[in-house]
Amino acid sequence: MKFLLDSDIDEIVERIDSKNELQGKTILMTGARGFLGRYFVHVIKKVNSNFERPVKFIGIDNQITSGVLGSDISEDSNITLIEHDIIKNLKIKEDIDYVIHAAGIASPHYYREFPLETLDVAINGTRHMLELSKEKNAKFTFFSSSEVYGDPNPENIPTPEEYRGNVSTLGPRSCYDEGKRVGETLCHIYQENFGVSTNIIRPFNFYGPGMQEKDYRVLPNFGSRIKSQLPLKIYGRGNQTRTFCYITDAITGLFKVVIDGHDGEVYNIGNPNPEISMIELAEMIKEILGTSVEYEIIDYPDSYPSDEPNRRCPSIKKAIEHINYNPSVILEEGLKRFFQWTNENYEGKQ
Ligand SMILES: NC(=O)c1ccc[n+]([C@@H]2O[C@H](COP(=O)([O-])OP(=O)(O)OC[C@H]3O[C@@H](n4cnc5c(N)ncnc54)[C@H](O)[C@@H]3O)[C@@H](O)[C@H]2O)c1
Numbered sequence: 221m222k223f224l225l226d227s228d229i230d231e232i233v234e235r236i237d238s239k240n241e242l243q244g245k246t247i248l249m250t251g252a253r254g255f256l257g258r259y260f261v262h263v264i265k266k267v268n269s270n271f272e273r274p275v276k277f278i279g280i281d282n283q284i285t286s287g288v289l290g291s292d293i294s295e296d297s298n299i300t301l302i303e304h305d306i307i308k309n310l311k312i313k314e315d316i317d318y319v320i321h322a323a324g325i326a327s328p329h330y331y332r333e334f335p336l337e338t339l340d341v342a343i344n345g346t347r348h349m350l351e352l353s354k355e356k357n358a359k360f361t362f363f364s365s366s367e368v369y370g371d372p373n374p375e376n377i378p379t380p381e382e383y384r385g386n387v388s389t390l391g392p393r394s395c396y397d398e399g400k401r402v403g404e405t406l407c408h409i410y411q412e413n414f415g416v417s418t419n420i421i422r423p424f425n426f427y428g429p430g431m432q433e434k435d436y437r438v439l440p441n442f443g444s445r446i447k448s449q450l451p452l453k454i455y456g457r458g459n460q461t462r463t464f465c466y467i468t469d470a471i472t473g474l475f476k477v478v479i480d481g482h483d484g485e486v487y488n489i490g491n492p493n494p495e496i497s498m499i500e501l502a503e504m505i506k507e508i509l510g511t512s513v514e515y516e517i518i519d520y521p522d523s524y525p526s527d528e529p530n531r532r533c534p535s536i537k538k539a540i541e542h543i544n545y546n547p548s549v550i551l552e553e554g555l556k557r558f559f560q561w562t563n564e565n566y567e568g569k570q
Pocket residue numbers: 250251252253254255256257280281282283284285286290304305306307321322323324325326327341345363364365366422423424425426427
């Protein structure tokens with residue numbers, strides 16, 4: 221299986237303006253076998269082919285949700301992959317310049333299955349990685365989530381970083397949302413009290429080739445149903461909205477924060493346009509792929525945590541101003557690239 225598009229990696233590398241800053245540096249990344257981690261590995265391999273002093277990359281993952289594609293990525297002389305559960309302490313001999321903490325249980329399907337692991341990786345895992353950053357004097361980046369905003373009131377949409385959130389401590393999603401919130405608080409404490417330079421990223425629904433069929437987030441679910449020529453399943457009422465950020469825009473933004481993010485800042489990374497309901501999304505897919513695509517609106521399955529936010533849309537003003545972030549792949553184009561890839565790579569069983 222080809223897990224991504226080489227042209228997407230070229231596009232990402234081209235768009236990371238300050239990639240030369242990484243020459244000769246060592247990056248430690250948790251969650252390196254996950255959807256986003258695998259892109260980091262490929263981008264590092266690509267930049268290393270042009271660097272005199274290569275980037276050393278140490279990837280950590282316990283493979284709890286990394287699936288088939290996660291076990292497929294390969295090491296080379298500059299890429300080392302370590303199997304480790306970061307809920308436990310981690311000792312590393314090498315000097316480290318950047319710690320990127322992306323390990324997490326990101327798909328609602330999986331955080332319903334593993335609620336304690338979800339909370340643990342966001343809290344104890346983050347604490348261990350902050351300790352490591354402190355010991356190594358490394359810049360720290362935490363992959364939090366737009367879910368820290370919970371279900372924002374309409375006047376806070378598009379949602380700016382200052383919005384404090386409307387989140388339940390007791391709902392079926394709380395293990396994820398509250399875990400990420402505590403993870404952010406830990407970043408703040410290590411920044412203020414222990415001199416660790418931290419950035420927090422709040423991703424808003426990234427998608428693209430490399431999302432596994434068993435990821436169970438909305439677009440892989442749709443990809444699987446399209447492959448088997450079955451109607452798309454929309455949960456709830458279908459009027460819940462999201463924004464979707466194609467993977468090249470996402471990974472470019474993530475690298476820009478890692479390299480250029482201002483000390484102690486938190487950044488929304490996503491594509492605010494369009495904010496689209498699930499029914500409108502299905503209609504758009506129908507139009508892009510042809511009339512054979514149908515959809516049906518069904519109740520939430522037991523495997524999916526209900527209480528999902530009604531609307532989700534980022535304000536990306538700060539990322540534009542601080543790091544020149546500029547998402548540019550329109551939704552129609554990203555969906556075309558994604559479903560072409562799912563049609564070639566999914567089995568279509570869901
Ligand atoms: N992709 C998105 O749209 C999105 C949106 C919001 C937040 N995020 C956050 O970004 C990060 C990466 O997302 P992703 O889409 O690549 O998710 P993913 O599930 O594909 O990858 C996460 C990886 O972390 C690993 N992991 C989980 N617990 C671990 C532990 N205790 N020790 C070591 N490894 C562990 C998993 O095995 C997996 O490979 C996550 O923290 C997620 O919460 C992503």
